[in-house]
Amino acid sequence: MMTEEKEIICIGCPIGCKVIGIFNAQKLIDIKGYQCERGREYAIKEFTNPVRVLSTTVRIEGAMVALLPVKTTAPIPKEMLFRCMKFLAQVVVYAPVKMGDVIVKDILGTGVDVVATRTLERMERKI
Numbered sequence: 001m002m003t004e005e006k007e008i009i010c011i012g013c014p015i016g017c018k019v020i021g022i023f024n025a026q027k028l029i030d031i032k033g034y035q036c037e038r039g040r041e042y043a044i045k046e047f048t049n050p051v052r053v054l055s056t057t058v059r060i061e062g063a064m065v066a067l068l069p070v071k072t073t074a075p076i077p078k079e080m081l082f083r084c085m086k087f088l089a090q091v092v093v094y095a096p097v098k099m100g101d102v103i104v105k106d107i108l109g110t111g112v113d114v115v116a117t118r119t120l121e122r123m124e125r126k127i
């Protein structure tokens, strides 16, 4: 049987166990190295459906800075991170914006919103 191994570090506690997933034809068939149930569950998720919260910035017009920090309201599939970053690179918002304002609803069909993580007031430009 041709198997493949992938390695992750469990972030469930400060011990940081090295956990190894064994795959056959892309399917997870065994896990080694975890020391507790929490670590086993974390590893299964990480090996089968890894997710991350996306934190980045979008362009903002009319504020004292050019970029507004934003993040997803929940983790999204890791494989969607790059596409979401690309999408957000095209987004421009206009001040004022309040922390928690929804900047993009249901980004790329993930069911997760992107919200502002900072309040930025409107600044009138002096000519």
Ligand code: SF4
Pocket: 010, 011, 012, 013, 014, 015, 016, 017, 033, 034, 035, 036, 037, 038, 039, 040
């Ligand atoms: S497997 Fe358990 S003991 Fe090891 S790092 Fe994860 S949570 Fe901690």
